[in-house]
Structure formats: C-alpha cells, structure tokens
Amino acid sequence: xxxxxxxxxxxxxxxxxxxxxVMIMKTKYALTCTFLTLSLLFFxxxxxxxxxxxxxxxxxAYVTNGIDPFWxxxxxxxxxxxxxxxxxxxVLMPPKGVVDQKRMMEAMLAKGIDGVAVSPIDADNQTSFLxxxxxxxxxxxxxxxxxxxxxLVYIGTNNYKAGRALGKxxxxxxxxxxxxxxxxxxxxxxxxxxxxxxxxxxxLGRPLQNxxxxxxxxxxxxxxxxEGSKYIIVDTRTDNxxxxxxxxxxxxxxxxxxxxxxxxxxxAYNPPACIDAIKEANKLGEIKVCGFDEQDALLQAIVDGHxxxxxxxxxxxxxxxxxxMLKSIYEGKQPNKKYFELPFLVVDQSNIKxxxxxxxxxxxxxKQG
Amino acid sequence: MKKNILGIFLLLVAxxxxxxIINPKFxxxxxxxxxxxxxxxxAVMSLGVAFVIITGGIDLSIGSVVGLVAVVLSICLKLxxxxxxxxxxxxxxxxxxxxxxxxILITKAKVQPFVVxxxxxxxxxxxxxxxxxxxxxxxxxxxxxxxxxxxxxIQGLDFLFSGKIALGSFNLPTPAVFLxxxxxxAAIFLKxxxxxxxxxxxxxxxxxxxxxxxxxxxMKILAYVLCSFFAGIAGILFAFELDSVQPAxxxxxxxxxxxxxxxxxxxxxxxxxxxxxGVVIAAAVIRLIYNSINMVGISTHLEFGILGxxxxxxxxxxxxxxxxxxxxQATLKP
Numbered sequence: 269x270x271x272x273x274x275x276x277x278x279x280x281x282x283x284x285x286x287x288x289x290v291m292i293m294k295t296k297y298a299l300t301c302t303f304l305t306l307s308l309l310f311f312x313x314x315x316x317x318x319x320x321x322x323x324x325x326x327x328x329a330y331v332t333n334g335i336d337p338f339w340x341x342x343x344x345x346x347x348x349x350x351x352x353x354x355x356x357x358x359v360l361m362p363p364k365g366v367v368d369q370k371r372m373m374e375a376m377l378a379k380g381i382d383g384v385a386v387s388p389i390d391a392d393n394q395t396s397f398l399x400x401x402x403x404x405x406x407x408x409x410x411x412x413x414x415x416x417x418x419x420l421v422y423i424g425t426n427n428y429k430a431g432r433a434l435g436k437x438x439x440x441x442x443x444x445x446x447x448x449x450x451x452x453x454x455x456x457x458x459x460x461x462x463x464x465x466x467x468x469x470x471x472l473g474r475p476l477q478n479x480x481x482x483x484x485x486x487x488x489x490x491x492x493x494x495e496g497s498k499y500i501i502v503d504t505r506t507d508n509x510x511x512x513x514x515x516x517x518x519x520x521x522x523x524x525x526x527x528x529x530x531x532x533x534x535x536a537y538n539p540p541a542c543i544d545a546i547k548e549a550n551k552l553g554e555i556k557v558c559g560f561d562e563q564d565a566l567l568q569a570i571v572d573g574h575x576x577x578x579x580x581x582x583x584x585x586x587x588x589x590x591x592x593m594l595k596s597i598y599e600g601k602q603p604n605k606k607y608f609e610l611p612f613l614v615v616d617q618s619n620i621k622x623x624x625x626x627x628x629x630x631x632x633x634x635k636q637g
Numbered sequence: 638m639k640k641n642i643l644g645i646f647l648l649l650v651a652x653x654x655x656x657x658i659i660n661p662k663f664x665x666x667x668x669x670x671x672x673x674x675x676x677x678x679x680a681v682m683s684l685g686v687a688f689v690i691i692t693g694g695i696d697l698s699i700g701s702v703v704g705l706v707a708v709v710l711s712i713c714l715k716l717x718x719x720x721x722x723x724x725x726x727x728x729x730x731x732x733x734x735x736x737x738x739x740x741i742l743i744t745k746a747k748v749q750p751f752v753v754x755x756x757x758x759x760x761x762x763x764x765x766x767x768x769x770x771x772x773x774x775x776x777x778x779x780x781x782x783x784x785x786x787x788x789x790x791i792q793g794l795d796f797l798f799s800g801k802i803a804l805g806s807f808n809l810p811t812p813a814v815f816l817x818x819x820x821x822x823a824a825i826f827l828k829x830x831x832x833x834x835x836x837x838x839x840x841x842x843x844x845x846x847x848x849x850x851x852x853x854x855x856m857k858i859l860a861y862v863l864c865s866f867f868a869g870i871a872g873i874l875f876a877f878e879l880d881s882v883q884p885a886x887x888x889x890x891x892x893x894x895x896x897x898x899x900x901x902x903x904x905x906x907x908x909x910x911x912x913x914x915g916v917v918i919a920a921a922v923i924r925l926i927y928n929s930i931n932m933v934g935i936s937t938h939l940e941f942g943i944l945g946x947x948x949x950x951x952x953x954x955x956x957x958x959x960x961x962x963x964x965x966q967a968t969l970k971p
Contacts, residue, residue, distance in 0.1 A: 335938075351868065360939050365886040371675060374885055375931030378668030380659065393775035393881030456883060457772040508885045544766050 272535055299561070327356040328594045329376045329429070330587060331369060331386040333412065334509060335361045336582050338536045340562055342359055342411075344630050345587025353595050354569060356576035359587075366390055370397055377404050377623075382598055385590035392459060406597050410590045412459045413607075415480075419608075421603040423589050423610060425581045428479050430612045431466015434558055434579050437614065438499070438530050440544040443557040445498020446529030449521045452481035453509045453535040453541060455487050463534050463560065464504060468492060471499040502528070511537050518545035522555070530556040533566075541563035562615070570620045577616030582621065584630040585610050642903055642915040645956035648947070649922050656929040663932045666807055672921075672928050674810035678874050680920035681816055681896035682891055685867025688860040689917045690899050691827070693840040693908025694743070694750040696861065698735070698757030699868045699895050701765070703888030704734055706872025707763040711774040711882050714791055718783035721790045725873065732869025733862055737759070740858030751859075758892070765884040775880045791944050798877035812874050816917065818865065824913040836860060840908025898923055901951050922951070 281389060324493050327450060327637065330346045330539070332339040343359040357375070362368030366389050383406035388394050391414035398417035400408050406420060413422040449472060452505040465484050469477065472494035477582040485492060492501040502525050507513035514533075518541055522528060533539035539559025543566065546555050559566050561583075569575035571579060597603065615623045656663045684698055706728045709790045713724035747940045778792060784791065798815075803810035827833035835856045838846040847853045853955035871891075876882055885907065902919030905913035926944050930937070 362932070362935070363940065364881055364889060366881050367875070367887070371671070371927065372931055372937070374671045375668070375928055377663055378671065379662050379932060390775075390881040390883065391775070392779070393879075396777075396880060429917060442945065454771070456771070481640040507965065508771075535887060614793070 274393075283296050294440055313571055323589060325354060325356040326382045326595065326598050327358070327379075327503055328385065328598075329373070330357060330359045330410075330590060331373060331376075331384060331572045332359070332361045333369065333387040333389045334365075335363055336509075341562075341627070341631060342587040344633055345584035345589075347587075347632055348584070349435055349588045349591035349595075353591070355591065356593060357551025357591060360545055362389075366394065368545060368548075371392075371398075373401055377401065377545065383408070383527075383594035385594055386408045388417075390456060392416060396403060406594055408590065408597070410586055412457055418452035420597060421431055421593060421606055422610055423586065423593060423608045424459070424610050426479055427462035427611050428466045428477060428482055430560075430579050430581070431463040431468075432470040432476070433612065433614055434463070434465075434532065434560060435467045437558045437577045437579070437616070438467065440557075442499075442529045442545055445528050447500050447502045447525055448530045449502050449525065449528055450504040451517055451521075451538040452504060452506055452513060452530045452533075453514075454506050455504070460534055467534075471501060472497045502524060507538075509535075511541060513547050514538055514541035518542040519549070522546070522549050522551065526588045530557055530558060533557065533559040536561035536563050536566075538570075539563070539575060539578065543569045547574070549609055553556070562623070567620060567624050568593050569629070570615065570617065571624075573617070577614065580613045582613055639814070642912060642918060643686065644724035645902060645915060645918050645922060645951060646960045648669060648951050648954070649918055650923065652925050652929055652947075656925075656932055660932045660934075663929070668928070668932070670801065670810055670880065670928070673813050674878070675928075676917075676921040676924040677810065677812035677816040677876060678871060678889070679894055679898065679924055679929055680917045681819060681918045682868055682871040682875065682918050684816075684820060684913065685871070686794050686862040686868075686892070686895040687902070687904050687911050687913070688823075688827075688836065688863045688897045689750070690904040690906060691814055691840045691908060691911045692857055692860045693906075694857065694863045695896070695903050695906070696739070696868075696891050698739070698761060699752040699871075700888040700893075701758045701761035701866070702732055702735055702865055702868040703872040703891055704884065704886075705735075705765045706869045707882040707887050708774065708775075708884050709938070710876050712768060713784075714776045714787070715778040715782050715784045718778075718786055720788050721794050724808055725794070726747060728873060729866065729869050732865045732872070734866030735869075736862035737858065739865065739920065740861040743861065744854035761798065762889075765887075769884045771884050776876045776882070777880055784805045795877050795880075800873050805895055812878070815870065815874065819870070820913050820917055822944075827911075827914050829915060832856065832859065837909055840910070841917070842884070842909075852910065863921040871957040879964070894920075894923060897948055901948050903955070904910035919951075922947070 282467040287601060339361055346357050346359055354447055360372045362372055369389055373384060373386065384401060385408045388412055390399060391412060394417045395414060396412050398407060398419060408421045408423060409419045410423040413424060450464055450467060452464060455461055459601045461484050463480050463483055472492065473496055487504065490503045505517040507517055514537060522545065531542040533542050539557050540563050542557050546552055552574050559575065559578040561577060566575055566578055570577060695801055709731060710728045713719060738758060739753050742748050777795060778788060797811060800811045802811060817896050835851050839853050839856050843853055845907040875887065884915050893951060898920040899916050900906060901922065902915035904916065906920055923944065926947055927940065930940055930943060
C-alpha cells in the first residue's frame, strides 16, 4: 500500500540523514575553519578604545575583597549613593581571592567603567595591576589601602586606632586583666594586621604608633605580655574565611588555655563564632567577647550581655563615601589629601539599640536601592 | 574512540554571540585579550588532568600543586635570590616529582587515585602555607628583597610568562603561546604516538591492555607525571600573572575547574575518551561564562550557579548529540 509520496518522504529522510551525517563527520575540519574565521574576525573588529558605558549616567564599580555580610551593608551605601546622585553602580564580590578580583576589574575596564573603588586583597603585590587600572579609569581604594599604587585616594577606617579602641573595650570587659586570644580571618591584609597591632599595643600599654609606620609583632608570637600590663595575648589564630574553622579555633583555644578571659574577633564572623563556641562550652559570661563589625549574632549577644561590645566601621559609609568620592573626582574635583578617614563607632550596651535600628534601616534601604 | 566536540563548540559560539549582542563592548580588544589569557591559564591545567582522566584515574591535587609551585617559585625568586632559571627548573622538577610520587603510590602501593591525590591536595596546600607562614608573597622581588639583584632577569621571566606580544593592534598574552605549544604537544602525544594509544587503551580496558603485554603501571605513572607537570607550568603562569600568591588561596578548587573542563570537553570519567581540542574549548567556555556574567552585569552571587547549570546542560546536550550521531551511523551503515 505504498504511495508515491511515502516513498518520496523516505527518500527525503534518507537524503537529509546522509547530509547530517556527512556534516557532523566533517565537523573536525569545519571547526578548524570556523576557528580561523573567528580569529580573523576578531583582529580587525577589535578597537582598543574604552569609552564610557552604554547609558549616559557615569558608571562606577565597587569591588570588595570577598563575600561577606559586611560587604552587603557596604553595598547598601553604594545603592543609596547611586540613587541620590543618579549614577550607574555595580557591586562586585570576588569569591576566590586575587584571581577573581583581577578578573572582575578587567571586565569592568573592558566595559568602559568610569571609576573603581576597590578593597585590594594583597596591596603590595597587586601594585602593578592597580596602576594599570589607574591608567585607564579613576581608581580609589577603600577598606584596605594600596599605598604604593597610583590610587587617587584611600577611604578607610584608621584600623590601628580602631584596634586600640577595641583594646580599650577589652580592658573594660576584663578590668582585672588576664589571658586574651585574638581570632582573625587572615593576617595577609594590612587592615587585619593594623587592627591586631592596635589591640596588642593598647593592652600592653605601648605608646600610640603612627599609622604609616606601625611596627608589627610577628604573626606567630605567643604569650605577648609587658611589664606593668595585666594582660597576656596568648595567641592569634587565623581561619582563612572558613567559618567552621573560625569556630573550631575558638573551641580549641578554650581547650588549650584554661584561664582564657577574653576572645577578640577581628573579622565580622569571628565574634559570633567565638560566642557560639563559648555557649556550647557553657562558659557564657565567664569568657568575654569583644569584636569588630556588626553581625546580628554579635549585636544580639551584646543585647543579651554575652558579648561586651564591638567596633563598627559603619559599612554603609564606606559604600556611600566611595561612590561620592568617585563622582566628585569624575566631575573634576581632585581630592586634596590621599587619605580620607572614616569615623568608627564603639558599640556596647549603652547604644546597642539605636545602632541596631540604624543597621536594619540601612540594610533595608540598600535592598530597595 | 573520538568523541564529537561539535556540542561544546556550539556552546562556546552561542555564549559568545549572546554576550556580544547584549554588550558589544565584550568584543573589544582588551576584553578578548583577557579572555584568551584566562582561558589559556586554566586550559593548561585542564590538559594535564585530561591525561589522567583518559586512563580512568583522577587527580584532585592540581589546585594545591599550582599553589605550592607558585609559593616555592616566589620564595626562590624573591626571598632566596636564587638564579631565576634554576628556580623555574626547580619548581618544574618539584611538580614532576609530585606526579611521580602519585604514580608510584597508585600503581605500586595500590592506593586509590582519589585517596592519593586528595591527601596530596591537603599536604601541598599545607606545605605552601607553612613555608610562608601563610603570608602573601609574589615572584617579583621588591627593593629590599634578596632577589632584587636578579630583577632584570625576573622581569624578563615576567614578560615570558605573563607578557603580551603585539600583533598589530592586538596584544596576544604569552600564556596563549604556552597553551598552543603544550596542546600541540599533547595532541601529537595522544594521537600520533604509541604511548598515547596505550593511555586510551588503558582507560578502556586495563586488564586487556596489561594482557597485551603493555606495562600499564608505567603508563599510569606517566599520566600522573604529565598531569602534575602541566599543573606546575600553570602554577608558574599564575604566579607571574597575579604577581601575588596567597598560600591558602592560590589554586584553591582549580582541580574542579580542570576536571569540569576535561569532562565538558569530552573526556569520560570512566576513561578511554578525550580530545585535546575539546578540553581547550571547554576551558574557554568556563572562562567565557565568567566573563559574560560580568559583561552582561549579572550578580556575581550567581556565578557558580550559572556555571554549574551550563556545564550540566552542555554535557547533557553533548550526550544527546552523540546518541543522534550514533543512531544515524547505525541506520546508514547497512
């Protein structure tokens, strides 16, 4: 019962199949040709120019040194500034260190961004790349500085002074003195080293150092003490941003140092990790916690009296001031100094409620922006 | 056992075209140079792991080898002031030794590759951190470093490993030249030499290969040595590219990118399959996705998600294409 059109269909199908088969089998050669063609297309088509972005608004990038709730709060400030000044802002959070930070900034340059505010991960060794960025767009640093680079201005907290303020908090938490342990994500960053040194100098009653010439105690120095000081800094442990490691570091320190009186967490997630560990060891109140930054768990612990206090850099100010600075440089106003110091805030039982309210409001505003 | 690479190539073209349409600046020379540079860096590692995967093995230590090599190189050049070429030689010997150790443990001590290289991942990472006190270090010495005496030679190396060669208005990053040479060598080795065929045979049927009188142990050791050697070269390239080595972070998780590229590029984790061109294209696809996300302006939080989905869809699509081809072949043959 075969009809002529059925035959035709079968023939057509066979023909098409044959064509498809040959096509696919020949792909290897086609690929080589396509590659050559594409490469040929690239060369003439690629101008090196990097003009401003697609929209008329100035576009700025805010580049962090990693992923953390701290940076989300900074992003809130960026969004507020973006809205207020009518700009186009991107917040970039490199998940895996220097390699991602470099890659993301390169992409921004390719996009023709008008300015970049970056928190360099390894300032000294990144200098040449930062200079390359600086040659192509407005470059400022924020949170962590790269003093050897051609950045136009650095916006940041004086981490040494903030560290000393944290030291004062520790003193008020354990006025009778005792063993203190420091926890931090990593000490490769200048700001982390400055913070740590501030805490150590304050506790050991050393004189105030100049931010540019801070002398650092070695990273692995243990049992730091000084004549006339009641405090011993038993150790500094790092966790490389691994939150689980941060907690186990805190647990291990309680096992090792039976007389530990105070834990100091220098990165945002360190104090909550310490509080968790202390809670599980049933030592709440026995071991004090002083911290940096403003994670909710830490703020709650301050409210509950489980943590003594924290130093807040008011992250939204970072985002806001960075974008504001980029905009003003973009409009031709050169900054009159290389260092723009942002104030930090000491948060303890006395002002925790207002501070937390403000933090919530800022985060919310950031989301809407 | 050649697997078709049409699927992965179409994926590359599709992402390329879509990104270029959304943001034409994607096509500018600067971005293309960056894309070629990063693709080359990751492709070198991926080629290395392809050797091991072809034999049916796995190497999880690549990222840590990259990190350790970068650390040792930086220490030699910057802190020790060693002769730059000797330092390069030393790091390459180190990576060869690591591969040899893996091979010996896997073939002679009969420890599973997964275990050997997982332990390697932990040990080399830890060694890098210990050597440096976990402090960042870079291969380029500063004025007060011991290595500053060799600064001119080191700057020469810097150009060799992370420089740009001007081709008219286009600057070709040197890692691309490394990739070209290495991939040509790898392709010739795999397809045109008897050892390359042994590697495929070994991955397809280890018992059978051994009974054919081939020293499979020696071939396996060779695959691991090549894998670590390629990782070592990548380590040197990364150190000079970034000028900054974080002992705890440099190279972290790179083994997964390398394995993903090898699999996406047509290597079967069961062994016996894989092409050099496929692996290189796949490594380029992965870097292209990262670049596109930035160029299009998608939230960086979505990076891993998009990457995972694209790889998954790419592999599924490739499987389907392969089946279609097989079916057509079957119907046409008689």
